[in-house]
Amino acid sequence: MKGTVLYGPRDVRFEHRPDPTITKPTDAILRLSATCICGSDLWPYRGIGNFTEPPAPMGHEYCGIVEEVGKEVRNVKPGQFVVGSFATSDNTCVICKDGYQSSCVQREFMSAAQAPLLRVPLADGTLVPTREIPPKELIPSLLATSDVLGTGWFAADAANVKPGKTAVVVGDGAVGLLAVLSAKHMGAERIIAMSRHESRQKLAREFGATDIVTERGEEGVARVKELTKGIGADSVLECVGTQESMLQAIRSTRPGGYVSYVGVPHGVALEGGDLFFAEVHLHGGPAPVRRYLPELIDLVLTEKINPGKVFDLTLPLDQVAEGYRAMDERRAIKTLLSTDGAK
Ligand SMILES: [Zn+2]
Numbered sequence: 611m612k613g614t615v616l617y618g619p620r621d622v623r624f625e626h627r628p629d630p631t632i633t634k635p636t637d638a639i640l641r642l643s644a645t646c647i648c649g650s651d652l653w654p655y656r657g658i659g660n661f662t663e664p665p666a667p668m669g670h671e672y673c674g675i676v677e678e679v680g681k682e683v684r685n686v687k688p689g690q691f692v693v694g695s696f697a698t699s700d701n702t703c704v705i706c707k708d709g710y711q712s713s714c715v716q717r718e719f720m721s722a723a724q725a726p727l728l729r730v731p732l733a734d735g736t737l738v739p740t741r742e743i744p745p746k747e748l749i750p751s752l753l754a755t756s757d758v759l760g761t762g763w764f765a766a767d768a769a770n771v772k773p774g775k776t777a778v779v780v781g782d783g784a785v786g787l788l789a790v791l792s793a794k795h796m797g798a799e800r801i802i803a804m805s806r807h808e809s810r811q812k813l814a815r816e817f818g819a820t821d822i823v824t825e826r827g828e829e830g831v832a833r834v835k836e837l838t839k840g841i842g843a844d845s846v847l848e849c850v851g852t853q854e855s856m857l858q859a860i861r862s863t864r865p866g867g868y869v870s871y872v873g874v875p876h877g878v879a880l881e882g883g884d885l886f887f888a889e890v891h892l893h894g895g896p897a898p899v900r901r902y903l904p905e906l907i908d909l910v911l912t913e914k915i916n917p918g919k920v921f922d923l924t925l926p927l928d929q930v931a932e933g934y935r936a937m938d939e940r941r942a943i944k945t946l947l948s949t950d951g952a953k
């Protein structure tokens with residue numbers, strides 16, 4: 611097959627790769643229905659951070675049909691449609707049972723999903739099958755549950771979004787936009803989206819944002835305070851991962867309120883005194899998407915939510931390099947890669 615490999619900053623290649631095979635009896639091989647590029651893929655693409663050793667097979671968001679399973683796999687079988695998370699999990703350890711599958715004692719982070727075929731370790735605990743093969747038009751939304759929606763959902767849940775409350779979403783990437791959708795679904799009365807981009811503001815409003823704040827940093831905080839009677843918001847969802855966005859999130863939260871953070875942090879350092887006097891709850895990390903998958907898949911299949919709208923660019927898989935460029939230059943919010951005809 612051919613798959614996506616990152617060789618260095620802005621050097622994405624679609625090249626011959628060995629077909630994945632079952633290497634452990636708990637593995638499954640999927641033929642992907644679609645895959646996509648994540649905002650977090652842009653960090654190594656831009657050469658920031660050191661967690662991806664090039665040449666690195668890329669991609670961690672996926673859904674598709676099970677082709678083959680190892681001999682210890684019980685919960686999924688060939689021919690089923692499945693969605694999995696970017697983090698594998700056994701779903702049986704004490705951390706999984708507590709709902710934090712993204713920190714499972716057996717966790718592996720997925721990669722190599724920007725390809726037609728994918729090996730998924732710990733298939734029983736990682737993959738969630740649907741009862742029937744879903745219609746093609748729901749594939750983008752099902753793919754979104756694999757990470758961006760699951761992550762936005764965790765942002766809202768971890769920030770304790772509740773009916774009648776005010777939520778602020780920092781970040782207008784795909785995760786931020788779906789954090790708006792999640793906050794709306796959880797009943798927030800007022801949802802303030804922080805965004806400077808018109809097309810993203812429009813989608814944020816469609817997903818349930820009631821107010822848009824275009825200011826950033828201290829000005830952004832001041833604007834949120836203005837909108838919340840001077841005290842700050844009940845829940846603030848940080849979906850970026852920079853020093854500015856994290857401080858903006860903490861300072862926009864009222865004392866006793868909740869800050870969630872789901873953007874992979876780059877260069878974030880918090881000062882003890884600031885934290886102490888902010889008096890907020892902090893809860894974040896890699897989203898335990900697996901916890902939410904059954905519910906999110908159901909919401910998509912019953913067409914109660916349409917998170918697939920965040921994909922504003924669809925390309926054939928072999929044009930993956932253009933997909934990265936479009937997201938890097940912010941011409942696209944999120945690129946879906948079609949596997950139709952890919953071998
Ligand atoms: Zn992702």
Ligand SMILES: [Zn+2]
Pocket residue numbers: 699700701702703704705706707711713714715716
């Ligand atoms: Zn576990």
